[in-house]
Amino acid sequence: MKKVYVREEYCIGCHLCEVYCVMAHSRYPHDLLKAFKKGDPLPLPRLWVEEKGPLTFAFQCRHCEEPHCVSACITGALQKDTTTGVVTCEQERCVGCWTCVLACTYGAIRRDTKNGKMVKCDLCSNWGEPPACVYYCPNEALIFVERGE
Amino acid sequence: MALSLLTPMFKVERDEELCIQCKVCMRQCVNGVHWYDEEEDRMRCDHKKCVGCHRCVVLCPTGALTVKKYPLEFRENAHWTLDYIRSIYLQAETGGILLTGMGNDRPYPVYWDHMVLNASQVTNPSIDPLREPMELKTYLGRKPKAVEIKNGKLAEKLPPQLELDVPIMFSAMSFGSISLNAVKSLAQAARETGTFFNTGEGGLHRDLYEYGANTIVQVASGRFGVDPDYLKAGAGIEIKIGQGAKPGIGGHLPGEKVGPEVSATRMIPLGSDAISPAPHHDIYSIEDLRQLIFSLKEATNYEKPVGVKIAAVHNVAAIASGIARAGADFVAIDGFRGGTGAAPLRTRDNVGIPIEFALAAVDERLRREGIRNEVSIVVGGSIRNSADVVKAIALGADAVYIGTAALIALGCHLCQKCNTGKCNWGIATQDPYLVKRLNPEIGARRAANLIRAWAHEIKELLGGMGINAIESLRGNRLMLRGIGLNEKELSILGIKAAGE
Ligand code: SF4
Ligand code: SF4
Ligand code: SF4
Numbered sequence: 134m135k136k137v138y139v140r141e142e143y144c145i146g147c148h149l150c151e152v153y154c155v156m157a158h159s160r161y162p163h164d165l166l167k168a169f170k171k172g173d174p175l176p177l178p179r180l181w182v183e184e185k186g187p188l189t190f191a192f193q194c195r196h197c198e199e200p201h202c203v204s205a206c207i208t209g210a211l212q213k214d215t216t217t218g219v220v221t222c223e224q225e226r227c228v229g230c231w232t233c234v235l236a237c238t239y240g241a242i243r244r245d246t247k248n249g250k251m252v253k254c255d256l257c258s259n260w261g262e263p264p265a266c267v268y269y270c271p272n273e274a275l276i277f278v279e280r281g282e
Numbered sequence: 283m284a285l286s287l288l289t290p291m292f293k294v295e296r297d298e299e300l301c302i303q304c305k306v307c308m309r310q311c312v313n314g315v316h317w318y319d320e321e322e323d324r325m326r327c328d329h330k331k332c333v334g335c336h337r338c339v340v341l342c343p344t345g346a347l348t349v350k351k352y353p354l355e356f357r358e359n360a361h362w363t364l365d366y367i368r369s370i371y372l373q374a375e376t377g378g379i380l381l382t383g384m385g386n387d388r389p390y391p392v393y394w395d396h397m398v399l400n401a402s403q404v405t406n407p408s409i410d411p412l413r414e415p416m417e418l419k420t421y422l423g424r425k426p427k428a429v430e431i432k433n434g435k436l437a438e439k440l441p442p443q444l445e446l447d448v449p450i451m452f453s454a455m456s457f458g459s460i461s462l463n464a465v466k467s468l469a470q471a472a473r474e475t476g477t478f479f480n481t482g483e484g485g486l487h488r489d490l491y492e493y494g495a496n497t498i499v500q501v502a503s504g505r506f507g508v509d510p511d512y513l514k515a516g517a518g519i520e521i522k523i524g525q526g527a528k529p530g531i532g533g534h535l536p537g538e539k540v541g542p543e544v545s546a547t548r549m550i551p552l553g554s555d556a557i558s559p560a561p562h563h564d565i566y567s568i569e570d571l572r573q574l575i576f577s578l579k580e581a582t583n584y585e586k587p588v589g590v591k592i593a594a595v596h597n598v599a600a601i602a603s604g605i606a607r608a609g610a611d612f613v614a615i616d617g618f619r620g621g622t623g624a625a626p627l628r629t630r631d632n633v634g635i636p637i638e639f640a641l642a643a644v645d646e647r648l649r650r651e652g653i654r655n656e657v658s659i660v661v662g663g664s665i666r667n668s669a670d671v672v673k674a675i676a677l678g679a680d681a682v683y684i685g686t687a688a689l690i691a692l693g694c695h696l697c698q699k700c701n702t703g704k705c706n707w708g709i710a711t712q713d714p715y716l717v718k719r720l721n722p723e724i725g726a727r728r729a730a731n732l733i734r735a736w737a738h739e740i741k742e743l744l745g746g747m748g749i750n751a752i753e754s755l756r757g758n759r760l761m762l763r764g765i766g767l768n769e770k771e772l773s774i775l776g777i778k779a780a781g782e
Contacts, residue, residue: 152343186714
């Protein structure tokens with residue numbers, strides 16, 4: 134399946150991917166200004182930039198072949214879509230137990246403590262292709278490709 | 283601490299209605315202009331530190347930023363302009379030489395803008411480049427006086443030539459003065475468009491050997507990075523005597539910029555200052571130059587053209603003639619607008635002559651002496667667009683070098699801070715955090731696009747003149763007319779006035 138990969142040698146640590154991820158998951162998924170000005174409460178970004186000195190890279194869910202989070206989920210909210218391969222969470226069923234957070238080997242799941250729900254990358258399934266972070270990455274550090282892992 | 287008398291150059295304006303406090307500007311400005319005030323929950327800025335590079339403006343996702351000239355007027359004075367007053371404040375503080383980057387920005391006349399091109403009407407047909415073939419192929423190198431053909435073949439082998447698909451090359455910019463990603467962008471673009479990039483005095487990084495067929499390797503006064511592999515790697519060799527931004531002056535790459543990669547490529551100790559002397563200490567005459575030219579030819583089996591680059595100075599025509607006679611295959615002349623990674627400001631702005639005059643004088647002199655065929659002429663240091671290229675070729679150039687224009691294609695916003703090593707665009711810097719900002723894939727695409735766009739435009743202009751090969755334009759000064767030039771200027775340029 135196509136996934137988001139980061140080429141850290143070109144990631145400039147601008148955090149624009151986070152900004153646009155927030156937009157894509159807000160009430161105004163195609164209007165950055167409204168998303169931020171009127172979107173309160175703002176959704177959490179589903180990816181984030183790790184930084185240490187000149188090394189910076191954006192990171193998100195790897196949509197694993199055999200996702201630990203899915204097997205660990207106590208309510209069945211987390212599922213791997215059999216056709217697209219996207220690991221998604223049915224928000225209504227998430228009870229905020231954070232079991233998935235512990236299970237994910239990459240640390241790709243975040244806790245939205247305000248809403249008591251987990252959040253993770255959904256590959257912008259409801260937004261468009263390529264995902265917002267890739268589309269808006271100013272340096273083409275993020276790419277959306279099939280690597281056949 | 284005594285108060286600095288320097289006032290800001292730029293004013294950064296943030297439209298609070300548009301700002302979403304994403305902090306992108308703060309992260310992108312290496313000069314530390316923007317910061318986030320947590321208590322106020324808004325972005326703030328220190329105008330004084332802004333150099334006007336526009337990185338924040340371009341990256342701000344909501345277009346909230348504008349950078350303006352700081353609205354502070356001195357009492358009007360035609361003699362004491364802002365720049366001169368500021369320079370004095372600065373020197374009174376530092377006691378040092380003023381340093382700068384890029385090229386001469388003073389309001390000297392731009393002669394390209396005083397020349398116009400011809401077009402065909404009625405008596406000779408113009409050509410549509412979309413329907414008919416149009417040739418931009420250019421060969422740089424020594425040409426024989428006449429060719430002898432035996433059995434349909436050349437009787438004698440031609441001297442080595444550089445083959446260009448377009449008469450535009452990327453001028454010498456060293457790895458050190460610009461980032462490796464910038465050099466990679468140009469190398470890749472040169473390969474894609476069938477032209478050349480030039481190593482400058484920076485040596486050839488190991489990752490760039492694969493671009494050898496599109497490389498001109500430079501040998502300059504510091505001899506950095508020169509060894510047999512280097513000389514053999516390039517398609518041609520250029521001996522650098524001088525450059526337009528700082529004729530008569532050497533170079534100095536401060537030790538901070540000599541990291542592991544620069545050090546290995548230049549073959550100098552890590553962290554040591556790379557000092558290029560003002561003269562080559564083994565060249566004090568044309569005879570000495572001849573010796574170096576032939577040493578380099580000998581070292582490369584007489585298989586590669588060897589050129590000489592000089593700055594355009596007062597008696598450039600005589601110097602170029604000497605260079606031709608010394609055996610150079612091409613002479614590269616850099617006009618006084620030529621850019622640099624670092625130069626003393628007063629030198630940059632006051633030394634040298636316009637390339638248009640230098641080119642006209644050199645071409646004229648070489649023709650008069652009957653040796654124009656022995657040497658190709660490449661000019662640089664002011665070419666801004668395809669029309670400048672066409673005018674240069676009509677004045678007598680074989681090809682042009684572009685440096686500043688190429689960097690602008692990569693993102694440079696001409697803030698002239700190249701010397702500080704803090705280029706927010708990842709071009710004139712060695713800071714790994716900044717270098718990443720130039721993705722060489724994007725850089726190569728943009729630089730190649732520029733060359734292709736100019737090539738299309740050159741063909742349009744040629745077609746309009748009824749010419750279908752760049753060869754027929756070369757030195758064809760009848761295609762040029764002067765506007766707003768006096769008799770002397772017209773005669774140096776060797777062109778007629780418009781209407782004549
Ligand atoms: S793909 Fe979409 S959801 Fe996933 S990190 Fe990128 S912007 Fe966020
Ligand atoms: S980049 Fe633009 S929107 Fe983001 S904090 Fe700066 S001014 Fe505001
Ligand atoms: S120096 Fe450049 S990035 Fe910094 S505030 Fe000025 S224009 Fe923006």
